[in-house]
Amino acid sequence: MNINQYLDSTYLKTAAQAGISEDETQKNVIELIKEAISENFKLVMIRPKFVSLAKEYITNAKSSILIGTVIGFHEGTASVEEKLKEAKKAIADGADELDFVINYHAFLNGNINLIKSEVFKGSKLGLDHNKVVKWIIEIAALTDQEIIAITQLIKDVILSNFGEENANRVFVKSSTGFYKTTDNKPSGATFEAMELIVKNAKPLQVKAAGGVKSYKDAVKMINLGVDRIGTSSAKAIANGNQTTTNY
DSSP states (O other), X not given: OOOGGGEEEEEOOOHHHHTSOHHHHHHHHHHHHHHHHHHTOSEEEXXXXXXXXXXXXXXXXXXXXXXXXXXXXXXXXXXXXXXXXXXXXXXXXTOSEEEEEOOHHHHHXXXXXXXXXXXXXXHHHHHHTTOEEEEEOOGXXXXXXXXXXXXXXXXXXXXXXXXGGGGGGEEEEOOOXXXXXXXXXXXXXXXXXXXXXXXXXXXXEEEEESOOOSHHHHHHHHHHTOOEEEESOHHHHHTTOOOOOOO
């Protein structure tokens, strides 16, 4: 199986998180973009500040690689208005896909109306601009029943407001890759969690982010019904190698 078109090649660490300079961070992003173009991956997933840079490189290369960026990253606690503002800027800069971190804290506190509001408003903004929208639910912070409930909530909002004809333009995505777990529990996608999401999200699309460490893992995810895989080791995975990175 040629999995390259399933892969979102990802670099989301800030300079501080990586312990490097801003210039080195930009260099890493540029290398990611060049590699994605060369390997014909589906998309590069980068921070909003690099979207216009990516657009320039991809346009000059006459490549069909898509540009994705994160919104409300990584905690998800920004207000709906703040997320919409960030998303509008990303759209203006040339982003093709918007990966919103859902306010799973509000969900866990029972503020379902806020979740419905941000899923509706964020999805409407993206769909109105012909963009793909993904909702990161942060599975490591949720129980199995909570994963099911929040996935079903997203699906219900999308289908009731935008119809099944738009279901293939909205994803439920597993993880940010930045959530801190205890007891060495996985922070990214697991096969068990992705089965739950696939079962409860369809006909929406599904993205497994983090946790996919080999070509074999990627194929298994795809066979489960996952439509996209986010990884910082796209080339290694596509070439059949094992990776030890967390995302």
